[in-house]
Amino acid sequence: AQSVTQPDIHITVSEGASLELRCNYSYGATPYLFWYVQSPGQGLQLLLKYFSGDTLVQGIKGFEAEFKRSQSSFNLRKPSVHWSDAAEYFCAVGARGNEKLTFGTGTRLTIIP
Amino acid sequence: KAGVTQTPRYLIKTRGQQVTLSCSPISGHRSVSWYQQTPGQGLQFLFEYFSETQRNKGNFPGRFSGRQFSNSRSEMNVSTLELGDSALYLCASSLAGAGTGELFFGEGSRLTVL
Numbered sequence: 001a002q003s004v005t006q007p008d009i010h011i012t013v014s015e016g017a018s019l020e021l022r023c024n025y026s027y028g029a030t031p032y033l034f035w036y037v038q039s040p041g042q043g044l045q046l047l048l049k050y051f052s053g054d055t056l057v058q059g060i061k062g063f064e065a066e067f068k069r070s071q072s073s074f075n076l077r078k079p080s081v082h083w084s085d086a087a088e089y090f091c092a093v094g095a096r097g098n099e100k101l102t103f104g105t106g107t108r109l110t111i112i113p
Numbered sequence: 114k115a116g117v118t119q120t121p122r123y124l125i126k127t128r129g130q131q132v133t134l135s136c137s138p139i140s141g142h143r144s145v146s147w148y149q150q151t152p153g154q155g156l157q158f159l160f161e162y163f164s165e166t167q168r169n170k171g172n173f174p175g176r177f178s179g180r181q182f183s184n185s186r187s188e189m190n191v192s193t194l195e196l197g198d199s200a201l202y203l204c205a206s207s208l209a210g211a212g213t214g215e216l217f218f219g220e221g222s223r224l225t226v227l
Binding site: 034036041042043044045046049090094098099100101102103104105106 | 117144146148155156158161163168169171203205210211215216217218219220221
């Protein structure tokens with residue numbers, strides 16, 4: 001069975017500082033990996049996805065993530081956060097032929113001035 | 114183009130009642146998935162429909178059911194509501210399903226069971 005672990009429940013970062021959110025997955029085959037962001041009262045918006053190829057993927061809003069098969073990780077990074085990045089971030093895993101995504105429990109990001 | 118639309122956005126029910134939630138996917142999308150989001154359990158997959166057929170189902174009791182119409186609109190129904198059914202129910206649409214691409218989420222229907 002597939003699973004996703006986001007070890008950090010809550011992270012606080014100063015505006016302008018760099019950010020890294022951790023994600024570890026478990027899946028027997030080659031996974032499809034996603035990062036979604038959810039602002040309060042909103043649905044989820046896709047930040048970026050990895051299906052195959054280049055292991056460093058670029059997403060929207062200046063985010064990037066790196067797939068590391070040896071570590072079963074797909075960490076999300078941003079070089080300089082903005083106050084508007086405050087939200088909850090979810091990592092998810094899926095696969096071809098599997099019509100559901102399995103989500104991590106999320107990491108809540110707080111930005112301080 | 115219009116996004117995923119969920120109705121109603123908020124609703125309050127009492128235990129034992131039933132509820133029907135609606136989801137209109139992005140035009141051209143044939144796959145609709147439903148997720149339950151709660152603070153304790155996070156995002157849990159309920160089911161996925163593609164061209165009116167349920168292709169996958171999560172680990173929820175039979176009180177949770179759904180359907181999809183020929184225009185790809187989907188409804189989910191929860192019967193005999195329990196307090197633990199209080200949650201944000203999210204609908205997501207995609208061209209061909211989560212296994213092949215991006216999911217586009219609606220803003221959700223927040224259900225409170227009293």
